[in-house]
Structures are given as C-alpha cells and as structure tokens.
Amino acid sequence: MITGKNITKTFRQRGSVLAGREVRALRGVDFAIEKGGAASFIGESGCGKTTLGRIIAGLETHDSGEITIDGTPMSPLKPRQREPYFRRIQLIHQDPYSALNPTRTIHQTLDAPLALRARQTRRPRSWVDERAEELLALVGLDPAYVLPRYPHQLSGGMRQRVVIARALTVDPDMLVADEAVSMIDVSLRLGILGLLKDLRERLGVSVLFITHDVATARYIGDDGELYVIYRGQVVERGHVETIISDPVHPYTQSLLSAIPVLHGLEQPGEQPVVPTEALDESHHDAGCLFARRCPFRTERCESELPVLGRAEGTPQEHACFHPERRSVVATPIGRG
Amino acid sequence: MSVTPEKKAPGVRVSGLSVVYRTPTGELPAISGIDLDLVPGTITGVVGESGSGKSTLALSLLNAVQSPGRISAGSVEIDGLGDVVKLRGEELRKARGRHIGYVFQAAQNSLNPLKTVGKQLLDLGRSHDVADLRGLVREAKDLLGRMGMDGARVLDSHQHELSGGMRQRVGIMFALVLNAHLVVLDEPTTALDMITQATILRIVREVHEERGLTTLVITHDLGVVAEVADRLAVMYGGQVVEQGPTMEVLGAPRHPYTQGLLRAIPRLVGDIDEARALPGRPPTLGTIPERGCVFRDRCVLRMDVCETEKPPVVSLGASIALCHAVEAAADRDGRADIPPAGGLQEVVGAQGATGVHEVRGEQP
Numbered sequence A: 001m002i003t004g005k006n007i008t009k010t011f012r013q014r015g016s017v018l019a020g021r022e023v024r025a026l027r028g029v030d031f032a033i034e035k036g037g038a039a040s041f042i043g044e045s046g047c048g049k050t051t052l053g054r055i056i057a058g059l060e061t062h063d064s065g066e067i068t069i070d071g072t073p074m075s076p077l078k079p080r081q082r083e084p085y086f087r088r089i090q091l092i093h094q095d096p097y098s099a100l101n102p103t104r105t106i107h108q109t110l111d112a113p114l115a116l117r118a119r120q121t122r123r124p125r126s127w128v129d130e131r132a133e134e135l136l137a138l139v140g141l142d143p144a145y146v147l148p149r150y151p152h153q154l155s156g157g158m159r160q161r162v163v164i165a166r167a168l169t170v171d172p173d174m175l176v177a178d179e180a181v182s183m184i185d186v187s188l189r190l191g192i193l194g195l196l197k198d199l200r201e202r203l204g205v206s207v208l209f210i211t212h213d214v215a216t217a218r219y220i221g222d223d224g225e226l227y228v229i230y231r232g233q234v235v236e237r238g239h240v241e242t243i244i245s246d247p248v249h250p251y252t253q254s255l256l257s258a259i260p261v262l263h264g265l266e267q268p269g270e271q272p273v274v275p276t277e278a279l280d281e282s283h284h285d286a287g288c289l290f291a292r293r294c295p296f297r298t299e300r301c302e303s304e305l306p307v308l309g310r311a312e313g314t315p316q317e318h319a320c321f322h323p324e325r326r327s328v329v330a331t332p333i334g335r336g
Numbered sequence B: 001m002s003v004t005p006e007k008k009a010p011g012v013r014v015s016g017l018s019v020v021y022r023t024p025t026g027e028l029p030a031i032s033g034i035d036l037d038l039v040p041g042t043i044t045g046v047v048g049e050s051g052s053g054k055s056t057l058a059l060s061l062l063n064a065v066q067s068p069g070r071i072s073a074g075s076v077e078i079d080g081l082g083d084v085v086k087l088r089g090e091e092l093r094k095a096r097g098r099h100i101g102y103v104f105q106a107a108q109n110s111l112n113p114l115k116t117v118g119k120q121l122l123d124l125g126r127s128h129d130v131a132d133l134r135g136l137v138r139e140a141k142d143l144l145g146r147m148g149m150d151g152a153r154v155l156d157s158h159q160h161e162l163s164g165g166m167r168q169r170v171g172i173m174f175a176l177v178l179n180a181h182l183v184v185l186d187e188p189t190t191a192l193d194m195i196t197q198a199t200i201l202r203i204v205r206e207v208h209e210e211r212g213l214t215t216l217v218i219t220h221d222l223g224v225v226a227e228v229a230d231r232l233a234v235m236y237g238g239q240v241v242e243q244g245p246t247m248e249v250l251g252a253p254r255h256p257y258t259q260g261l262l263r264a265i266p267r268l269v270g271d272i273d274e275a276r277a278l279p280g281r282p283p284t285l286g287t288i289p290e291r292g293c294v295f296r297d298r299c300v301l302r303m304d305v306c307e308t309e310k311p312p313v314v315s316l317g318a319s320i321a322l323c324h325a326v327e328a329a330a331d332r333d334g335r336a337d338i339p340p341a342g343g344l345q346e347v348v349g350a351q352g353a354t355g356v357h358e359v360r361g362e363q364p
C-alpha cells in the first residue's frame, strides 16, 4: 500500500521567454493505492501526471507532503534507506522504442538485472535464464523467439511487453505505466492492457496508470480508481465507471466530451462541455483553477478555491461549487 | 488572399501506386497498387497501423518519397497539376506549398530550432516568390489567432518555447498560409491530449469548409478520422483494403481487418469484454506476403484462395473492400447494396466460428 498526503511540487522554468516563471506542477495531491489495486491519472497535457508518477517511483523529489509505503513514511529516511522501497516501484516508459537499448539482445537486456537479483537473493546462476524465460512467457511472449533478438526486430507491442518483463525482474510491488499503451498499435493495445490487469490479479502487483485515453483506464480493472487532475490539483476522484458515466466536475466533463465520437457506430453525448478558452498555465487566480475556462462559473468560483471533498448525493469526490451530472459520453447507436 | 476560381478544391486520383524501399535484401514494396480517389471538397481519412504505409502514401502525393525509397509504379493525377509523379525539380518545388500544403508526421519536431517561427515564415514566402510578405505575415497571424494562439507571440518564438500542441498548430498554419487547396496532414494530433486534439480537429474542419479545400488526414487513430473525415480509407500491409463514406465503413464494415480493428478499440461505455484484441501482429516491410491477401495471417475468415489469389475489388453501395470473403458473400446474396446497420454484428458475430457459411446463416 502506498499513500501520498498533500504532495506539492513547483518547477522554476529556464528558457528565454519563460525564465523565472514558476509552474505549480502539483498543488497538494492526496492518493492511496492498495496492494494489487489500480489507480489511473487522467488530465490534459501538462497537468502534472508524469510529475506525480515520477515522485511515486522515487525518480523526482517533492517540495512538501508525505509519501508512505507499507506504513513507513519516506521523508525521515536517508536516500539510501529509501532506495529499497522505491526499487519495488517500477516505471514503464511510454515509448517502447527508446526504452530498450538497441545494441543489446533481449537476452542481454534481461540478464543484467536478473543476475543482480540472483546475487542479492543468493540464487544460483542457472536461475537467471530460467527466470528470463518465465517472465517472457508471463507477458505472453515466446522466449525462444524473443531472447536472441534485438529490439528493432520486434513489433511495438512485443517491445512494450519486453519492457514490462524487464520491470518485473525486480519483483516489483507496483508498476507505474506512464502512457504505456499510447504508442502501441490499436490492434495490440488491448493485449497490453489485459497483461497489466493479469499482473494485478495473478501477482498482486499494483498498477498506477497514467493516460490521455480515458477508455483504456477501464481495461486494467473495473475496480480501479480514477483521478482527474487539472493544473496540479485532483478535481474529481472515484470509481472509474462512476466518473465516466456520471462525471460531475465541468473539467472532467470537458475531457470526456473531447473524446472522438465514432460516427456511424456511436452518437455523441447529449450535453457536451467545451471549455470556453484554451489552457493557459500562467494565469493566477484566487478562485477555482478551471474558472477562466468553465462555462458554468459564478462569482463565487472566481474568488474562492474549491477543495476536493465528498458532497451529498454523489459517490465520488470532486472540487467544484456547482457539481452537476451531465451526459457527455458518446453511446453506441441502437442501445441508447 | 482571395480564392481564384481555378484554385478551387482539386480532385485527386491515385492509381496503381506502388512505392519500394531499397533494403539489404533488395527492394521491398511499402505500398503496392493503391487506387484511391480524393473527391473535391471532402476530407478523406487514411487510417492504419504503424508501418502500413500511410506516410509513404502521403509523401507520394507530393512526389516526395526520399531515397532509399522510390515510386515504382502508378500515377497521382491532381486537378490543375497533372500527374505529380512526372513533375521534377522547380515545378515540383513550386507545387508543394502553393498547390499542396502539407504537415509531415512529427511536425512538432520539424521546425528549425535556431530560427523564430516568423523567420521561417519569411523564408517560406521568399522561396515561393511571395511578393507581399506583409500580407503573408498578416495571414499567418490570422490563422494562428483562429487556432487560439497569440499570433504575434508565436511568430516571435523559437520551437522550444512552444508546447507540443502549439507546434502542431504552427505546422498546420504553414500548410495553409500559401493558400493551397489540397492539404495533406500526417498525424496532425498524435501525442496531443484529447482537448487539444478536439480543438485542432475542429479547426481543420472549419478551415476546410471555409476555404473549400480537399483534405487528406492520415492517422493511426480511428477516432480521429471518425471525427473529421467524410470518407475513410483503411490501410493494411501497404494496401487500401477498404474505403468509402465514413458512416458506411464504420457502421457496416466489410473487410475482416476493419471489423477486427473496430472491435479492438477500448470503449468508454458498455461491456468491457466486447472489445477484443486482434490476434497476431501487423506485417512489416519484409514480411508482407507477396501473393494472396496481406491480412490472411490474422484473418478468421481465411479461405484457401486467400493464400494464392489477390483479393478482388468488391464494390458495395458507396464503399469498396478487397476481400475474397466479401465477394463470396456478395455473390451469394446477389446484391450489391449495403446490408442494414448491424453489418458489424453479422459478420463479426460469425468470427468465433469457422467461416463464411456462418455469415450467410446469420443474414436475413
């Protein structure tokens, strides 16, 4: 179990035009992911998803707040003491093309971390090859075919599976999958999603899933939690099915309304929400972070910041003064 | 800039187009024998998986396939330009930009990092002998403004000062600013988030209509074409295996690949298990079968004839599919019209079983 309390992170930009500008990438985010659980982060580009994922994987520091892994708070620990905790959280990069060393065969790629693991756990050298084959079979690949090959000889879907197998060499408790399927061909995408779901169910690995594509979040498990993030703040949070079918926050509704409709197969939702303006991270308002773009803002929204909380009548948490259910998602034709 | 009558939306006729790439094992076809018409004034979407030949097709429309590739057969007739496959040198350079606007794949990274966007705009104008450079800048600012950006600021910026979505829109501005009436957009929204994507697609649609363009949008994302395209061409293994009006192709897909692809899309609502992965994986340059059907390794309706014979071109209503099973079904039913909506369920429903007979069995 990993939890985060009030995580904040601010970046200072360099660059000529933007020099000195501060980006509040995370503004006090809370999260909790159970063992074997699934959480998905969705939101527009730049809202802080990757930053949060990297902090959770121990690859980025945060400014304040506390991360607790299996009951142990991380902040009092020295970096060396934290290391074993974070090693059990593996990040899967979005791009299976650059994640693997092109000059090494898959055998070589898996051998190094497994040999280290064998030394740490005092296993015989012969275990390494066995384990490599086991892991490849686990991610649905044929070891005999894959092991002698170089990454460029494999399809994108196969490469992404190899990347996942490599992450599994350290027996992780959690995988952080940052846009792990976006670069994969549509016909292969479901296979990877099914694999992540499988790893949860069979090995109890938790999955943190970061994506632009809300629909894919359903496929790593319908028991998952969805976090909708806007400019570093979680604005809606709840069961993935609830948020998709009954979103109450106008920002969530904008995200869902923007999903392309498969005309001919689907009809658009009845009350689509379109932001009145494009995202501009630089503006600073006292009120709701979404107010400038929100079609439903009132005076209150411009002066007061809504905080995430559970309101009466909705199963999910949200940060909006005027939550209202809207039917924004496209539905299959003929089934209403 | 006003639209001169002879620069109205052109029609494009691609016939028998093949492109080969030189590899250590010889010249291999990336696309072979493609026939595709772009109807004047429409948006055509080309969809297909990685390596199916989409970008190669797009480059062919500009006769811009680079070595080690070359157009090995076929023609691309564009109204007002003739067969661009025959154009050379200066003629070709002038045609690109003036007549054909284009945004290459990864346009986000195709700007010159050392020059501001404005400088690059002036370079473009000069290379096309634009007399009124101020007019050009005004036009560019206008377009950028329409796309929700501060034109003056963007023109003063370098590539690294713009976000991915801003760069994509700058690419689209470059494609439109010389007032071309044939516009080719290769993956215009890839790697963008949904809201930015929706905004860009809306703009593409608006500008297309306002200016009376013929537009080709290339993407691996069926959702994108479903959203913007009037007509749809589905590519697999270097061929267009199905094409027709978007509503028809999506509502009643014929080709087993189109059906499988549609079924593999993760869905937002409904039963999760309705979506199924398409077994197998797409072919690459060296593994595209030379004979028979390019899709047969993954096809549940495969028959013996698919191993050896090129699939026939079957016209049904306004759409076309290249497939033996589709032909067999059409012959049997003795009709060339489109079955009512539900075509997807009919044929896909039979996929769990063994073949064509079940397809017939389920048809009314």
Ligand SMILES: Nc1ncnc2c1ncn2[C@@H]1O[C@H](COP(=O)(O)OP(=O)(O)OP(=O)(O)O)[C@@H](O)[C@H]1O
Pocket: A011, A012, A013, A023, A025, A043, A044, A045, A046, A047, A048, A049, A050, A051, A052, A281, B193
């Ligand atoms: N190392 C850094 N230095 C400066 N700013 C940064 C850095 N990393 C991230 N940022 C900024 O922090 C914000 C959040 O970035 P982050 O990468 O977490 O977003 P994201 O939600 O993952 O976006 P995307 O969907 O585009 O991947 C952005 O404004 C980004 O520009």
Ligand SMILES: Nc1ncnc2c1ncn2[C@@H]1O[C@H](COP(=O)(O)OP(=O)(O)OP(=O)(O)O)[C@@H](O)[C@H]1O
Pocket: B021, B022, B023, B030, B048, B049, B050, B051, B052, B053, B054, B055, B056, B057, B067, B068, B069, B105, B220, B284, B285
């Ligand atoms: N310069 C090149 N040399 C050799 N082969 C090439 C070259 N460019 C493309 N190919 C091959 O030609 C085929 C078609 O490539 P193309 O780029 O047209 O595909 P695409 O459909 O645009 O794919 P993507 O979705 O990945 O952009 C692929 O198998 C590719 O490997």
Ligand code: SF4
Pocket: A249, A250, A251, A288, A289, A290, A291, A292, A294, A295, A296, A297, A298, A301, A306, A319, A320, A321, A322, A323
């Ligand atoms: S608090 Fe107000 S401005 Fe913010 S999302 Fe809700 S209605 Fe819109």
Ligand code: SF4
Pocket: B255, B256, B257, B293, B294, B295, B296, B297, B299, B300, B301, B302, B303, B306, B311, B322, B323, B324, B325, B326
């Ligand atoms: S039925 Fe035959 S021709 Fe049609 S897609 Fe399948 S393998 Fe190809």
Ligand SMILES: [Mg+2]
Pocket: A049, A050, A051
């Ligand atoms: Mg990110």
Ligand SMILES: [Mg+2]
Pocket: B054, B055, B056, B105
């Ligand atoms: Mg391409």
